[in-house]
Amino acid sequence: MLTYLIFLPLLTAVILCFVPRNYAFLMRLASLAATGVTMLLALAVFLRFDSAPLGPSSAYKFEQQLNWIRSLGISYHVGVDGVNVGLVLMGAIVAFAATCCAWEIRNREKEFYILLLIMTGGILCAFASLDLFLFYFAHELALVPTFIMIGVWGRGVDKNLATFQITLYLSIGALVALAGLIALYLRAGAQSFDLVTLTQYAAVHPMAVRDQNFIFPLLLVGFGILISLWPFHTWAPLGYGSAPTPTAMLHAGVLKKFGLYGLIRIALPLLPHAAQAWAGTIAWLCLGNIVYCGFVAMRQRDLNWLIGYSSVAHMGFIFLGIASLNIIGVTGAVLVMIAHGFLAALTFGLAGYLQHTTGTSDMDKMGGLLRRLPFLGGALLLALFAGCGLPGFANFAGEVTVFFGAWKQFPLITVLAVWAALVIGAVYMLRAIRSLLHGPVPERCAQTVEDSWPLRKLPYVLLLVPLLVFGVYPRLLTDKIWPGAETVLASVHPSEQPSPMPAVTPKSTPIHRAEAKP
């Protein structure tokens, strides 16, 4: 099932190569059909996950393995557990929504749709893969189209600079991560890129702590650049501001989560000692995202830049959850990843639409749009509410779980993160609402009217619904995630008894406890 899900978009892309370029409508239809079916398949995987039989490795469901490069131990190996089943669903929904939003592309549709489909297939493959090489390969497959799309179909005057910067940054990040992965492969000594084999091997023959401490920072920096970890974040706002809407949706929503997923899936179970040693550093770095980028977001006057910085800031919560290295924090982190995927895609989609109708993304030039665009304005209102962590949206459930997970390890950092989540987030989101949606309608927006075609509204509804459903009842996700998170963390806390519940043996009061030393 996962294989169908991955190869459907890729095969459609191949077929589209042979369609003459003046059948643009047909291409759009084919892409919509391919991503739509993919989305339904992902939904089926998600719904059937609990009852699905375990695969051959007895840890993953819907598992499938085919040898690829036998001499290096590389195989095509896919499967899902609680950690990635939600991510696959999120990726597939966002991909369909992004394809729906591609109507604004009016030139070279053929190439655009082919690239979009390749990106979709690559993303889904990356999240489903259980092989380090496949994981990396699929990510590159998805990443390279991003550069081309920004370069060719990008918006704004800084298009070329943005293309240049994002290409440079992300290629370096990917290279560093590749170096880390190869070092991991060499040092693990299992002669295999297969994640299951590696994990089983590492349980018996743990890697030397010195090697772990060398490889972990490589992965952290490499993945960190991809995720826009502070201070490697400056590519994100510029890149998203210049990218065409579907690309921004897919990249900010889904592809960016790849690095985080890599940290959870690869770095935590395979490098447990280093993960513990570096947790403190990650926690401090995440403040750079949460607090610092939140402050920067407060000063943005351009909607795309504001959303860009706010999405960078949200990454910090995920880092904080990972750094807490316990099942609550990691579950919360995965929950935020999924929630933010929907949210980022939704906000970038709406911002793209607004830019298309009003001809600007400068918030000072807009105003009162709730009156002119009741549906889109309302959707944007909800999206911005979700962005400032309002209960009822999945982001709140994730963020609050992260806080509960991180509180005992990092009380001071959690205090600052809570401040940023509740206050700084509210300040910049409400400022955006104030200048975009509230207030009198300026001259240039007086004629703006809403597109009455229902299909234009479909992607936004599709993205809002899961945000609300998972927000109202997060157990739909967390019941799947936490057993997965437990497996991932099994090697980090092998004894399973690091520090008992304070209610049972309350030794120290957390407020007085010092930070965990990195």
Add this chain to the structure above:
Amino acid sequence: MEDHFIENLGWVALLLPLLSAVAITLGGPFGARRAAAKISIGAVALSFVASLILFLYLHLTGQPALAETSFPWLIIGKYGELNNLQFNLGLQLDTLSLVMMLVVTGVGLLIHIYSQGYLAGDPGYSRYFACLSLFTFSMLGIVLADNFLMMFIFWELVGISSYLLIGFWYHKPAAADACKKAFITNRIGDFGFLLGILLVWSVLGSVGFASLKLEAAHPNHFGPVATIAGLLIFCGAMGKSAQFPLHVWLPDAMEGPTPVSALIHAATMVAAGVYMLCRVYFLLSFPGSQALEIIGWIGGFTALLAALIAVQQNDIKRILAYSTLSQLGYMVMAVGSHGPTAAMYHLTTHAFFKALLFLGAGAVIHAMHHEQDIWQMGGLRKKLPVTFWTFLTGTLALCGVPFFSGFYSKDSILAQALKNGSYGLFIIGVLVAALTTFYMARLALVVFWGSARSSAAEHPHEAPGVMLWPLRILAVPSVIGGLLFIEATFEHFFAGGHGEAGTITWAEQLLEPLNASPAAALSGIFAIMVGGAFAGALYWKAASDPLPLRLGWFARAMRNRFYFDELYERVLIPATHELWSRIAQAIDRWIIGGLAVRGASGATEFAGRALRLVQSGSLQTYAFLLVAGVAAVIYCLLAR
């Protein structure tokens, strides 16, 4: 079977308003837009009926509380293992929550009905009722929550629905700014609240009120953090109940429609803070905790500050807003002097008469064609008889004139302060009572007596019946609220169900303050007389305000709200957020974005130029490099 019905009735009461909000929002194309008011009113009326049934059931069966019905909202980890986390959504149906529910749905129902008249013809009619329903749902969630996290969730939802209601006329810049300010100020309070929840959870291992109560009774390690945890939780109440220093949002929030002010700022949202303090009173009064002391003084200070500001306001709604602030300070002061009973008592009576006053002010504003300056009014007594009499009832109740509801609840607070030995708070309380009478008498004298001061005041028109009936109905509990055994009910509850309830008669109730604590009652009455005498001397048939001339700079400071807004806007916010965000932006643009990234791209370009030298096109060079490369590979393979 019957029990199931009763237990689920709580959920029905909670979810009906949500259903109504969803139906109005999504059902627009199917005619729900026109029926918005009816759907919304129907939902809150049914909620009220459900609360009434629950309350009577509880009362007749004599149980302390109905069984909690809860289901897990979020589970992480196996139960009983370390690092497990479980949040439930559950309902706590006891006396405290049910009385509060009756107040919220009862007063809410009248305000819903009133709104139908006030908002008639507004383009956002259906949106208004959807928001109102959402608000009612969130407020009921706070009231019914059986754990901290659920309370926090609904706490935030109340914040956002009040944001939507205050900013209902969002095309007006003032309203758009006011709702933003209200939400952000509330968020600052919520910051402390969430930290308090985290702290309590990490020490006591739970967020549920029932299990926390059990846990707190056992020997535990809550003692050292009790003060700080109590104060952090109080931060939440500080935001919602607008206590100093987070009081600045409430007066601005008067930009919303007047029924919204009545609902949010009298009966429900601002009362949520006080209700929460009473709900978690067992944590605040933990042995060794100093939290209550500080809470009491913050409440007293707020009461005094707001009463002073109210003396020099000229906008009818703002006077009432500052009066609300001051009365909330009273309630918080009562909690701080170990008297949750008195606080809840005053909360209940205040909900009646303050809603009445706001709705009455709405009728006056409606009559005056949206003029809110009291110095443009005058002589409205004859022209708006129903409004006048009901408003007067509310005023007398708020001042605490004997035998009106406010007298009993206010006296209860003063007596509590005396009993607790907080003489400082007692003196503040008496002073505030005098000031309250002064500014309310000023308001009533200027608006309803004297002669008309503008053309609008000469030809006002009384509001339609749909607006007047809620006023008449609210006037009833404002008068007799002191005789409804509210205090005895709460006393019974806070004594843990041990006290004797319902043993006093009506007649004893009537004179209870004088019997129980004559000192408090007499000083309260004295304060009213002093305040009333001063107001009468100054404002009887006054053409303009004489006070600025007599008090000079102090009157100016009072009118300008003691410059708190200016302090926050010009000093505090620039010094904290604005400054940091400027610094961060500069670093981002010039150092990280400029130096580091330009540096990296410069290095790449340099590498590119260097590599171009290699790509010379000369065949010999290529051959040489190829051979060198092969040699290096062979060396690496063979040398190991």
